[in-house]
Amino acid sequence: MEKLLNELSSSGVPSYNVKSDVEIDVQIPRNLKRNSALGLPVAAENDLLRHFTNLSRKNYALSTVFYPLGSCTMKYNPLINERIAKNEAFNFIHPYQPPESIQGILEIMYGLERDLCELSGMDCFSLQQAAGAQGEFAGLLIIAKYFKSIRQTRTKIIVPDSAHGTNPASAAFAGFEIVPLKSESNGSISPEKLKRILTPGVAAIMLTIPNTLGTFEKNIPEISKLAHENGSLLYYDGANLNAVMGIVRPGDMGFDVMHINLHKTFSTPHGGGGPGSGPIGVKAFLEPFLPVPRIEKKKSKFVLNYKKSESIGKLKAFFGNFPVILKAYIYIKALGAKGLKNVSEHAVLNANYMLARFKDKINVPAGGRCMHEFVLSPKSLFKNDVRTLDVAKRLLDYGYYAPTVYFPLIVEEAVMIEPTETESKETLDAFVDILTKIILEETGLEPQKLKEAPVNTSVRRLNEVEAARKPILRWK
Amino acid sequence: MNIPQDLKYTKTHEWVKIDGSNAKVGITDFAQHEITDIVHVELPEIGRQIKKEQPAAVIESVKSAFDIYTPLSGKIVEINNAVLESPEIVNQSPYENGYLFSIEFADIKELNDLLDADNYKKLI
Numbered sequence: 065m066e067k068l069l070n071e072l073s074s075s076g077v078p079s080y081n082v083k084s085d086v087e088i089d090v091q092i093p094r095n096l097k098r099n100s101a102l103g104l105p106v107a108a109e110n111d112l113l114r115h116f117t118n119l120s121r122k123n124y125a126l127s128t129v130f131y132p133l134g135s136c137t138m139k140y141n142p143l144i145n146e147r148i149a150k151n152e153a154f155n156f157i158h159p160y161q162p163p164e165s166i167q168g169i170l171e172i173m174y175g176l177e178r179d180l181c182e183l184s185g186m187d188c189f190s191l192q193q194a195a196g197a198q199g200e201f202a203g204l205l206i207i208a209k210y211f212k213s214i215r216q217t218r219t220k221i222i223v224p225d226s227a228h229g230t231n232p233a234s235a236a237f238a239g240f241e242i243v244p245l246k247s248e249s250n251g252s253i254s255p256e257k258l259k260r261i262l263t264p265g266v267a268a269i270m271l272t273i274p275n276t277l278g279t280f281e282k283n284i285p286e287i288s289k290l291a292h293e294n295g296s297l298l299y300y301d302g303a304n305l306n307a308v309m310g311i312v313r314p315g316d317m318g319f320d321v322m323h324i325n326l327h328k329t330f331s332t333p334h335g336g337g338g339p340g341s342g343p344i345g346v347k348a349f350l351e352p353f354l355p356v357p358r359i360e361k362k363k364s365k366f367v368l369n370y371k372k373s374e375s376i377g378k379l380k381a382f383f384g385n386f387p388v389i390l391k392a393y394i395y396i397k398a399l400g401a402k403g404l405k406n407v408s409e410h411a412v413l414n415a416n417y418m419l420a421r422f423k424d425k426i427n428v429p430a431g432g433r434c435m436h437e438f439v440l441s442p443k444s445l446f447k448n449d450v451r452t453l454d455v456a457k458r459l460l461d462y463g464y465y466a467p468t469v470y471f472p473l474i475v476e477e478a479v480m481i482e483p484t485e486t487e488s489k490e491t492l493d494a495f496v497d498i499l500t501k502i503i504l505e506e507t508g509l510e511p512q513k514l515k516e517a518p519v520n521t522s523v524r525r526l527n528e529v530e531a532a533r534k535p536i537l538r539w540k
Numbered sequence: 541m542n543i544p545q546d547l548k549y550t551k552t553h554e555w556v557k558i559d560g561s562n563a564k565v566g567i568t569d570f571a572q573h574e575i576t577d578i579v580h581v582e583l584p585e586i587g588r589q590i591k592k593e594q595p596a597a598v599i600e601s602v603k604s605a606f607d608i609y610t611p612l613s614g615k616i617v618e619i620n621n622a623v624l625e626s627p628e629i630v631n632q633s634p635y636e637n638g639y640l641f642s643i644e645f646a647d648i649k650e651l652n653d654l655l656d657a658d659n660y661k662k663l664i
Contacts (some may be wrong), residue, residue, distance in 0.1 A: 453576075529628075
């Protein structure tokens, strides 16, 4: 394991030499001045360089390994987008600049809003939200405000158990009561079961499409009809939009509110906690409630309109994560309508190819067809107390990032795989071979190897339980 | 798998121990094994009125977070503070020291909906 800089530190090795020509004359009161040394680690420059280079070589990233992390869409991000986003024209703007001086920036944002409308069939978009879950939260606040404006008391949100886990969390955070709906074995929703819980107090139904099992909901027209006849709204969790671009539009299917995770579908890098971007789209009757400011086009000029009396307000300082917005815009413009449709078709094709290779050997709870991702349930094949966690750890030894495990919760010992459209057939084949070998052969022949895995990584199996129960959060 | 004969069970893997007008609630041995090592427990507030099958507690393991549903309607009268401090007790002793809360149940008829040990065994 690479040592921390503090551990590398040895007194007496001069490593830095900061001399300033500028005498800083600041009147700092004596009692506020530091008397002791700064306490920075001290290391030779060469050691420092090696430290960071060695760390960078330990990166498990898309640029070093296949990363089939289900639900996360770890696709290749065109490096040209990064390069454009680093351009001075974008990097040196300030959030407090007057709108007249950032017309180009506003044009890009306005253009992206229009493109997202076209792609989704919604009427209006807001780019402000920092990530998908904040998008959900914003959408739910809008739903709450809408019912308040028409003087209806609706306090419940229906969430199927095949939806993303953030859905019930966002709804609870927005003050709603959650009514869970048990899905069928392939993750779809039974309109009959829905009818039973669709009471007058239901504000909205939240659907993740494709759902967390990677299947497309077959009963959308009926669900939409039931919801709207009941006066409820329909929410589309668009985190998996990368499976349906150019093929079907949530707006056309009867959805009233949706969010999109730009950082998943539109290739802006994600993982490691950000940055994200979670635009929300609404039908025209919900436009007055969108967050402020709204970007509006007045003749040929773009303006920021804060004067929206029914708006849910501001959700984030300034205006979202602009570089993420920019990269999504470039991605859309570079690929065009046909290219985006291709992305979805290939994402679905790649996932189905892998699923077809797995399905005769390993249990696939949602059936033999999928959208952009699929879930395996290898439980019945496990011998010698081996569990999915052990299989995931063993994959690291073979140089793969492990897929999502134990999600969705409705599948026992789940392994959730999303290959994305940016991987080659050779990569997919090699991964299928290794995962099949681990589950079918190694669990029986070499269970000890799985229990001990990983052995080829820079650190061995970490004590996750102790790390959660008694975390050590600082170096001493 | 340990399934004591004197307890009642739910399909969602909670157990119930009736003691007069109160009932102690916890999760089964099967549930703790499936959930794996528990790292955090959230319990309801004492005095909270709760309806049958509503989420009453949350158990978090290294694997995921799980809602624990109350098998009976009523009022929460006591919680097991020990598992808040040391969540591993739920893994080690799911039926004794690792219980979650006690509820003063409101409707004795709801007891009929619970499973006995043999039927619960068939379920898993």
